[in-house]
Amino acid sequence: MAMLQITGLTHSYGGDHGVLGGIDLTVPDGRLVSIVGPSGCGKSTLLRCIAGLIRPTGGTLTLDGSPIDGVPDDLAVVFQDYSRSLFPWLTVRDNVALPLRRRGMSRPERRAAAQEALESVGLPDAGRRYPWQLSGGMQQRVSIARALAYRPSLMLMDEPFGSVDAQTREDLEDLLLQVHRTQKMTILLVTHDIDESVYVGDRVVVLNRSPARVHADLDVDLPASRDQIETRGLPEFVRLRAEVGRLVRGGGRSPGAEPADTGTASDIVTDE
Amino acid sequence: MRSLRGFAERAWLVAAVVVLWELVTRAVNDVYYPPPTTIAAALHELWFSGPASHAFLTGQAVDDFSTSLAHLFMGWTAAGVAGVAVGTVMGRSRILYDLLNPVLEFMRAVPPPTLVPFFIIVFHLGATMQVVTIAFGVVWPVLLNTCDGVRAVDTLQLDTARVFGVGRFRRLAVVILPAAAPKIFAGLRVALSFALILMVISELFGSTAGIGSRLVGAQRAFEANPMWAAIVMLGVLGLLFNTLFMVLERRLLAWHAGARRLT
Numbered sequence: 259m260a261m262l263q264i265t266g267l268t269h270s271y272g273g274d275h276g277v278l279g280g281i282d283l284t285v286p287d288g289r290l291v292s293i294v295g296p297s298g299c300g301k302s303t304l305l306r307c308i309a310g311l312i313r314p315t316g317g318t319l320t321l322d323g324s325p326i327d328g329v330p331d332d333l334a335v336v337f338q339d340y341s342r343s344l345f346p347w348l349t350v351r352d353n354v355a356l357p358l359r360r361r362g363m364s365r366p367e368r369r370a371a372a373q374e375a376l377e378s379v380g381l382p383d384a385g386r387r388y389p390w391q392l393s394g395g396m397q398q399r400v401s402i403a404r405a406l407a408y409r410p411s412l413m414l415m416d417e418p419f420g421s422v423d424a425q426t427r428e429d430l431e432d433l434l435l436q437v438h439r440t441q442k443m444t445i446l447l448v449t450h451d452i453d454e455s456v457y458v459g460d461r462v463v464v465l466n467r468s469p470a471r472v473h474a475d476l477d478v479d480l481p482a483s484r485d486q487i488e489t490r491g492l493p494e495f496v497r498l499r500a501e502v503g504r505l506v507r508g509g510g511r512s513p514g515a516e517p518a519d520t521g522t523a524s525d526i527v528t529d530e
Numbered sequence: 531m532r533s534l535r536g537f538a539e540r541a542w543l544v545a546a547v548v549v550l551w552e553l554v555t556r557a558v559n560d561v562y563y564p565p566p567t568t569i570a571a572a573l574h575e576l577w578f579s580g581p582a583s584h585a586f587l588t589g590q591a592v593d594d595f596s597t598s599l600a601h602l603f604m605g606w607t608a609a610g611v612a613g614v615a616v617g618t619v620m621g622r623s624r625i626l627y628d629l630l631n632p633v634l635e636f637m638r639a640v641p642p643p644t645l646v647p648f649f650i651i652v653f654h655l656g657a658t659m660q661v662v663t664i665a666f667g668v669v670w671p672v673l674l675n676t677c678d679g680v681r682a683v684d685t686l687q688l689d690t691a692r693v694f695g696v697g698r699f700r701r702l703a704v705v706i707l708p709a710a711a712p713k714i715f716a717g718l719r720v721a722l723s724f725a726l727i728l729m730v731i732s733e734l735f736g737s738t739a740g741i742g743s744r745l746v747g748a749q750r751a752f753e754a755n756p757m758w759a760a761i762v763m764l765g766v767l768g769l770l771f772n773t774l775f776m777v778l779e780r781r782l783l784a785w786h787a788g789a790r791r792l793t
Contacts, residue, residue, distance in 0.1 A: 309693055335693045342686040346789040347708040356704065357694030390789040408694060 261287040261444045262308065262412060267317035268469070269303055277303045278314065279469025285412075290438045290445040292455035295465030295473075296506055301448045304470065305416050308446070309335050322411060330412075334405035338417040340397040344389040344404075350376065351385035354404045361408075375407035376400070378440075379433060395426035399433065406437060415447040419454065428486050431458050435484055452506060456480075456498045457489060464505040474505045562754045569762055572755035576744070577763070597739040598729055601657060605664025606725040610718055612665070613672025617714075618707070620673075621680025638674065642667030642724075643731050655736035663732040668721035675717030679710025712786045715779045722775055726768050741767075 262285040269278040277300040285291050295301050307314045308321075310329035319326040321333065334357075337343040344353050354372035363371065376385055379399040389397050398418060405413050415434075419427045435458055438445055449455050455462045459478050466473040480494055489495055548566055555565040564572075577591035584592070620627050646663055653659035683706050691705045707714075733742025745760035780787070 309689075311689055311692065329692050329695065331695060333693070335690070337686060337690065339686060342684050343690045345687065345690075345705065345708070347711070347785045348704075357696065359700075360695045360697070388785055388788060390785070404694070 261285050261289075261322060262446070263318075263320045264308070265318050267304070267307060267314055267319065269300075269307060269312070269314040269316075270469075276315075276469035278307070278317075279471050280317070281465075281470060281472055283463060283472060283475075285444060285446060287411075288442050288444055289460045290434075290447065290458060291461045291463060292459035293446065293448045293463045293465060294450065294452060294455040294502060294506060295470065296467050296508075297450050299465050299467045300470035301450070301465060302416055304465075305335075305414050305446070305448050308412075309333060309414055332411045334408045334410040334413050336398070336401045336405050336413065336415045336418045338420045340394065340401045340421070341390070344397060344400060346388065346390050348388075349385065350381070350387055350389060350392070350400050353389060353400060354385075354407050357404065357408045371407050372403070375403040378406060378437065379403045393426075395422045395430060398422060398430060402430075402433065402437070406441065406443075411444060413443055413445045415445065417449055418447070420449075420451075427454075432484075432486065434458055439482065452499055452502045453490070456495060456502060457484065457486075462498070462502055464502060466508060476501065564755050564758055568755055569758045572759040573763060576756055576759050593739045594741050594744055598733065598741045601660045601664060601732070601740070602725050602729045605661045605728070606668060606722060608661070608665040609667075609669035609721055609725075610672055613669045613717065613721070614676050614707075614714060617673040617676025618680050618702070618710075621677040621710070622706075627677070627681070634670070634673065638670040642728055646731065646735065650735065660729070660732035660737070664725050664728045667728040668724040671720040671724070672714070672717040675713045675720075676710060679713030680706055682713075683709040712783055715783060719772070719775050719779065722771055723768060726764065726771065730764060 262283070264281055264283040267278055267281040267283075268276060270276040281304060293301055293304070303312070306312045308319060308326065310326050310333075321330050345356070348356065351369065351372045354375055355368040358368040358371055373382075373385060376382060379402050381396060381399050381403065384392060384396065384400070389400060392400065398421075401418070418434075419430050422430065431454060434445070434447075437443065438458075447455070447458060456478060461478060462476045463472055464474040464476070465471065476498065478498060480489060480492065480498075552565045552567060555563050577588055577594070578586050580586050580588040580591065587595070620630055642663065645666065646659075649659045649663050649666075653662055687705055687709060688701070691701045696704060729740075730742035730745065733740040734746050737743040741760050741763055745757055745764075748754075748757035748760060
């Protein structure tokens with residue numbers, strides 16, 4: 259079943275310079291899809307269109323079969339800039355519990371749900387503290403906990419690990435994989451990190467530069483249980499990383515590569 | 531022990547100035563420049579020699595303080611509420627901001643005391659005129675600071691609230707006003723010290739009770755001691771209000787200081 263369906267999505271910020279140039283993308287239920295592309299290619303714009311924060315100039319977006327018009331009820335976003343997207347005047351627990359009021363939950367229920375979400379990201383004791391008292395990696399865990407507690411059917415992540423150090427980044431990638439596995443959530447992750455897109459994704463969608471189009475759509479054929487050292491050493495990982503790297507730099511598909519099931523031949527465009 | 535030493539380090543200059551003031555005024559021995567001890571005695575006699583059951587306040591003190599402070603806080607509170615309300619609406623609406631900002635900038639530039647004669651005509655002498663003078667004079671820093679603060683709310687914070695389905699009115703209470711709170715509080719603090727000034731000015735005209743009217747009464751009767759007592763009393767009140775407000779602000783905005791220290 260198609261969870262998120264995007265057809266012919268275009269957007270331009272005034273003038274005739276398009277940011278998105280007709281994107282077609284289908285994200286089936288329960289998948290973790292990475293979107294990767296050169297910086298400034300319109301990844302964030304795409305994500306903001308899906309989140310209903312901006313109204314695209316053209317094309318259609320449907321979530322669970324209903325068209326996206328305004329911010330969907332069933333969607334959570336993890337932004338890159340955790341220090342700005344967590345509210346410094348609320349405790350960690352209140353930050354996580356904030357969106358739960360409209361879920362019709364009572365105060366004790368909200369607190370319990372927040373605590374449970376914090377435990378699932380490895381922060382069982384952080385509830386009473388303030389976000390700014392935590393390290394960057396911990397703050398991003400809180401953002402993820404907030405998204406989890408909300409129980410969305412689709413979780414969008416906008417370069418979520420772009421502002422943390424390498425070690426923390428690997429920990430958070432593994433946390434994301436674990437969350438995806440245990441909660442069966444559909445996740446769309448935008449990143450400019452090629453390694454990351456392959457390591458966490460079930461599928462990697464490569465965008466090309468302005469106006470953004472789907473350049474390639476690759477299935478990641480790696481075991482579901484992944485390990486930072488082992489998985490990154492697998493021949494399939496190395497091959498995919500090289501392939502995605504080439505595509506991000508504007509190259510075409512390598513001749514030996516098998517076509518991905520969801521991508522179509524017309525998606526393969528060479529860079530101008 | 532350490533706090534005592536810290537206090538001593540900060541207070542010695544004040545003590546030294548008071549002692550110097552005492553010595554100089556005693557040496558000069560001019561009736562218009564009474565020494566601090568005489569002023570203290572006048573303060574005591576005027577306001578603080580009452581019975582213990584009234585916390586040592588005299589009947590005069592109850593009259594003067596309750597009148598002055600009631601006007602002060604009524605004016606300040608009205609200005610605070612109106613300033614935050616209008617400032618928030620203006621800060622959220624681009625059209626209203628563009629429309630009203632030039633008018634408000636002009637109105638703010640008018641020195642509030644110049645409006646006292648006008649308020650006397652409209653409201654006649656009395657409490658209403660005094661409260662209106664205070665409220666009108668101090669509303670601007672609150673209003674403009676609130677407006678600034680509301681306009682400067684981080685768009686990512688607003689987007690986050692929208693994405694997580696925080697509705698319009700709740701967004702105001704949970705995101706916009708807290709985010710603007712540091713600026714709103716700065717405006718309220720400035721407004722409080724303005725309010726004290728305007729309280730005195732509003733009492734200089736045809737008022738029979740209040741610290742300001744005591745001040746002008748003493749001056750007209752060539753009584754230097756009560757006049758100085760009123761001046762010192764107003765200084766002490768200003769200091770007291772500012773300190774209390776800072777304590778309140780530090781408590782309510784602890785997150786702001788904490789977040790700023792760490793980033």
